[in-house]
Amino acid sequence: MAEKQFACKASEVPSDAAKIVTFGRLSLGLFKLDDGYHALLNVCPHKGAALCEGPVCGTTKQTDEREFVYERAGELVRCAWHGWEFDIRSGEFLVDRSVRTKTFPVTLEGEDIYVHI
Template identity: 80%
Template sequence: MASKQFACKASEVPADAAKIIKLGNLSLGIFRVGDGYHALLNVCPHKGAALCQGPVCGTTKQTDKAEFVYERAGELVRCAWHGWEFDIRTGEFLVDPRVKARTFPVSVESEDIFVHV
């Protein structure tokens, strides 16, 4: 059964990066995305890099034309080691959704953010 643990104040989470926290022996990134707050384990499932310390970004949409269309700004985190992009809300790797970064449920009470681990 998951336990609710205080992570940080909502005002401490930047709009364009993760707030890195420690809960016991877990390093987590707390992100603010348009619809709320999300928590990811700060470990890339590819090679173990500090995933949440990579840039918060969007990605280039695949099109049938020779053009670049940028989408999903602020919804992804890109691993700084090899550039793998993960959906902050679901933890899914964009190229293969079967590969996932571990996510944790988050709740907000007033200004306090809690992670359920």
């Protein structure tokens, strides 16, 4: 059963980057998206980099034309080491959905954010 841990105040989580929080040796990134708050393990499954310290971004959409269409702005985090992009909500790697980083449930109680670990 997951244990609820106080992470931070909602006002401490930026809308364009992660708020890094630690619980003992466990490092997590808290993200604020339009549908609420999300938490990811701050470890890239590729080579172990601090995933959540990379930029919050979007990605280019595949099209049939010779154009770049930027989509999903603010919904992805890009690992600073090798550029792997992960969905903040699901933790899935965009190129291979079988590769993922761990996600954690988050609850908001007033201004307090809790992560269930």
